Each structure stands twice: as C-alpha cells, then as structure tokens.
Amino acid sequence: xxxxxxxxxxxxxxxxxxxxxxxxASQTIGSGLHWYQQKPGQSPKLLIKYTSQSFSGxxxxxxxxxxxxxxxxxxxxxxAEDAATYYCHQSSSLPGTFGQGTKVxxx
Amino acid sequence: xxxLQESGPGLVKPSETLSLTCxxxxxxxxxxxxxxxxxxxxxxKGLEWIGSIYYSxxxxxxxxxxxxxxxxxxTSKNQFSLKxxxxxxxxxAVYYCARRLVPATxxxxxxxxxxxxxxxx
Numbered sequence: 469x470x471x472x473x474x475x476x477x478x479x480x481x482x483x484x485x486x487x488x489x490x491x492x493a494s495q496t497i498g499s500g501l502h503w504y505q506q507k508p509g510q511s512p513k514l515l516i517k518y519t520s521q522s523f524s525g526x527x528x529x530x531x532x533x534x535x536x537x538x539x540x541x542x543x544x545x546x547x548a549e550d551a552a553t554y555y556c557h558q559s560s561s562l563p564g565t566f567g568q569g570t571k572v573x574x575x
Numbered sequence: 576x577x578x579l580q581e582s583g584p585g586l587v588k589p590s591e592t593l594s595l596t597c598x599x600x601x602x603x604x605x606x607x608x609x610x611x612x613x614x615x616x617x618x619x620k621g622l623e624w625i626g627s628i629y630y631s632x633x634x635x636x637x638x639x640x641x642x643x644x645x646x647x648x649x650t651s652k653n654q655f656s657l658k659x660x661x662x663x664x665x666x667x668a669v670y671y672c673a674r675r676l677v678p679a680t681x682x683x684x685x686x687x688x689x690x691x692x693x694x695x696x
Contacts, residue, residue, distance in 0.1 A: 498680070499680070500680035500682075502682035504682075510688075511671055511673075511686035511687060511688055511689050512622065512671075512683075512686060513686075514682055514683065514684050517681070517682050517684075518680075523684065555621065555622060557622070557682060559675075559679065559680045559681065559682060560680055562635060562679075563624055563637040563638060563639070564624040565624065566621055566622040566623070566624070567621070568621045569621050569622075
C-alpha cells in the first residue's frame with residue numbers, strides 16, 4: 469500500500485496568513501492525488517483533485533501543486549471558516565489511501 | 576442535488592456482522608458514470624477506504640478487509656450495502672458512503688453524512 473505522510477500534524481495560524489500543508493508518498497504517484505477538508509462532525513469535502521484542479525465551488529484561496537512523491541496544499545489568506553482537518557488521498561494505486569490529516573486551528 | 580444517506584444499527588456485538596445501507600437520491604445508482612464506495616473513520620482518527628462497487632456488481636475491496644467484506648448493490652432501490660463479518664472493537668468507526676466517477680483515479684466527490692457504528696457487547 470502507498471503510505472501518505474502529511475506535515476505538519478497541527479498548525480495554529482492567524483487569519484489572513486498563508487498555510488502550506490505537505491503530503492509525501494512512499495512511492496511515486498501519478499496525478500491521482502487529492503485533498504479534502506473535514507470540519508468537526510461533518511463528512512470530508514473534496515477541495516482539490518488530480519494535484520491541482522479545484523473542485524466545483526471551492527474558493528480560489530485553495531490551491532494544490534506537486535508531482536512524484538511530494539505534494540502541497542496551499543491556503544492563501546486563511547479565513548476563520550477554514551479551521552478544519554485536511555487530508556490528502558491517493559487513488560493512483562489500489563487500495564486508495566489517505567494521509568493522517570493536518571489540523572488547522574485559527575489563532 | 577445528489578444525496579447519500581447511510582443507515583443501519585449503531586451498535587453491533589463482537590464477532591457479529593455489521594450491515595449498513597446507503598440510499599442514493601437525486602441521481603441514479605445505475606449510471607454508467609459512477610462507482611459507489613464505503614470509507615470509514617475510527618473516532619479521532621484518519622480515513623480508511625473500505626471498497627467500491629459499480630452498478631453491474633463489479634467490486635473492489637481493500638485487501639486488509641477483503642476476507643470479511645461484502646459490498647452489494649440493489650439498483651431497484653437505488654441502494655448499495657456493506658456487510659463486514661466477525662467484527663471487533665477495531666471496527667468501531669464512522670462509516671461513510673460516497674460516489675466517484677468511473678476513472679479509477681477519480682476521488683470521492685460526494686459523501687453521505689456518516690453513521691457511527693460501535694462494536695461492543
């Protein structure tokens with residue numbers, strides 16, 4: 469199975485700051501790397517698909533990049549509503565796997 | 576608007592079978608464009624893909640669960656179901672159903688709200 473390791477595990481950020489979350493894969497992934505946002509008590513919501521494609525309705529402050537084994541989710545100008553846990557997910561190889569999550573807290 | 580709703584017992588005894596159903600509304604489960612899947616999340620922990628099914632009945636299972644797992648589809652009811660046998664406390668989790676497009680690499684784009692299943696005597 470492909471192991472996805474996210475860093476950091478936790479980040480406390482001031483509103484309007486930039487947030488960067490990384491996801492490192494244990495082996496090369498094609499383009500099947502995606503990012504989800506999960507707020508407490510809610511199901512995950514798709515933010516970014518195929519490394520850098522924004523899903524419908526997602527604010528433009530969310531963006532993704534990367535290739536090979538290293539991928540990044542960036543939140544430009546963090547807003548209070550962005551407090552959540554973020555997960556990367558790979559679907560390039562079965563079984564699909566998820567990162568352990570990065571919790572973003574608003575200072 | 577597509578909606579997915581999980582249903583089933585919230586409490587299952589150890590060694591018994593966990594059974595859940597996902598009812599799809601606002602869209603047809605028989606569409607050739609989609610796979611339907613199950614994902615779970617133990618309390619306070621991360622996400623684990625369980626398996627996926629196509630309307631024809633074709634399935635993909637997580638090898639770590641395959642020996643205990645059955646996913647089936649009922650197109651007449653617009654539902655798909657999960658059965659996990661011989662459960663233990665480690666199977667306690669919120670179980671989500673979700674949809675993805677047919678390309679195997681596509682992510683899950685619509686999710687149900689999830690249902691908590693506790694394994695305890």
